[in-house]
Amino acid sequence: MKKYSPSLLVVFYLHFSISDLGAQNQKSTRGIDADLAFAHVKKLVSFGPRPPGSPGIAQAQSHIASYLKKLNLQVEQQDFLATTPAGSVAMRNIVAKATGEKSQVIVLASHYDTKLMHGSLFVGANDGASSTGLLMELARVISQQRGIYPVWFVFFDGEEAQRDWTETDSLYGSRYFVEKLKGDGTAGKVKAMILLDMVGDKDLVLERDLSSTPWLLDLVIKSAYELGYGKHIATLPKAMTDDHIPFVRDGIPAVDLIDYNFGFDNLYWHSVNDTLDKVSPQSLKVTGEIVLRTLNKLEAK
Ligand SMILES: [Zn+2]
Numbered sequence: 428m429k430k431y432s433p434s435l436l437v438v439f440y441l442h443f444s445i446s447d448l449g450a451q452n453q454k455s456t457r458g459i460d461a462d463l464a465f466a467h468v469k470k471l472v473s474f475g476p477r478p479p480g481s482p483g484i485a486q487a488q489s490h491i492a493s494y495l496k497k498l499n500l501q502v503e504q505q506d507f508l509a510t511t512p513a514g515s516v517a518m519r520n521i522v523a524k525a526t527g528e529k530s531q532v533i534v535l536a537s538h539y540d541t542k543l544m545h546g547s548l549f550v551g552a553n554d555g556a557s558s559t560g561l562l563m564e565l566a567r568v569i570s571q572q573r574g575i576y577p578v579w580f581v582f583f584d585g586e587e588a589q590r591d592w593t594e595t596d597s598l599y600g601s602r603y604f605v606e607k608l609k610g611d612g613t614a615g616k617v618k619a620m621i622l623l624d625m626v627g628d629k630d631l632v633l634e635r636d637l638s639s640t641p642w643l644l645d646l647v648i649k650s651a652y653e654l655g656y657g658k659h660i661a662t663l664p665k666a667m668t669d670d671h672i673p674f675v676r677d678g679i680p681a682v683d684l685i686d687y688n689f690g691f692d693n694l695y696w697h698s699v700n701d702t703l704d705k706v707s708p709q710s711l712k713v714t715g716e717i718v719l720r721t722l723n724k725l726e727a728k
Pocket of ligand 1: 542554587697
């Protein structure tokens with residue numbers, strides 16, 4: 428542990444008292460099981476690298492879809508051919524729907540592909556698997572009770588660039604999903620979109636993302652503080668480009684829960700060091716609880 432100056436010590440103890448409050452509040456939220464979420468992450472990582480069109484992602488697809496079906500959710504697949512700098516690539520979004528009383532829906536999302544890294548074994552335990560595993564656990568928890576709003580659990584393919592990140596070489600799944608919503612005339616039905624990405628870091632600090640819809644980001648931050656998780660929210664803002672952008676561009680309220688500092692100076696990000704030992708079940712639980720509390724607030728809005 429680092430040495431703390433007396434003034435920092437005060438801050439340190441303050442965190443503890445807020446955390447105690449969080450422990451009490453946990454009883455009032457529907458429970459995320461950290462071990463179940465982590466087991467999903469482990470399983471996804473066991474499939475090896477999972478870039479679009481790979482044998483690994485095919486295994487991930489059938490695993491995710493069969494799990495969602497076991498939860499008695501309505502599961503749909505969106506298959507499409509993405510035009511990428513590396514040629515046409517077959518991609519698939521997986522969408523599972525939980526019913527609710529209202530007609531507006533809430534979208535919870537994660538990308539489940541991993542970055543294509545030629546010549547290295549990149550398994551994306553944090554970048555791809557952590558948020559996907561947590562989304563599967565959120566689907567279990569939320570499907571157990573009928574909510575006010577229907578919830579769509581959306582697993583995006585092709586978030587990563589197939590060569591180098593540009594506006595057209597990235598976010599394939601989310602761009603396709605929003606285009607489809609627009610085509611169906613259902614984009615207006617989405618009350619809010621909550622995106623999860625890289626949420627497994629042991630040292631979890633979720634960004635105050637400048638690209639997210641401000642009122643929705645405020646709900647997330649408020650939820651985190653109420654749970655005693657204020658220390659998991661960054662102090663300084665950052666602007667993220669992620670799967671929420673196509674939604675924001677279309678006027679759909681969207682927020683990105685991402686920790687974009689993975690390891691010291693983001694050293695583990697997009698590196699072979701993004702392995703299972705870097706993923707913390709507790710960080711998955713913290714993020715999951717923040718999502719559930721945000722959902723409660725959205726229902727009260
Ligand atoms: Zn990535």
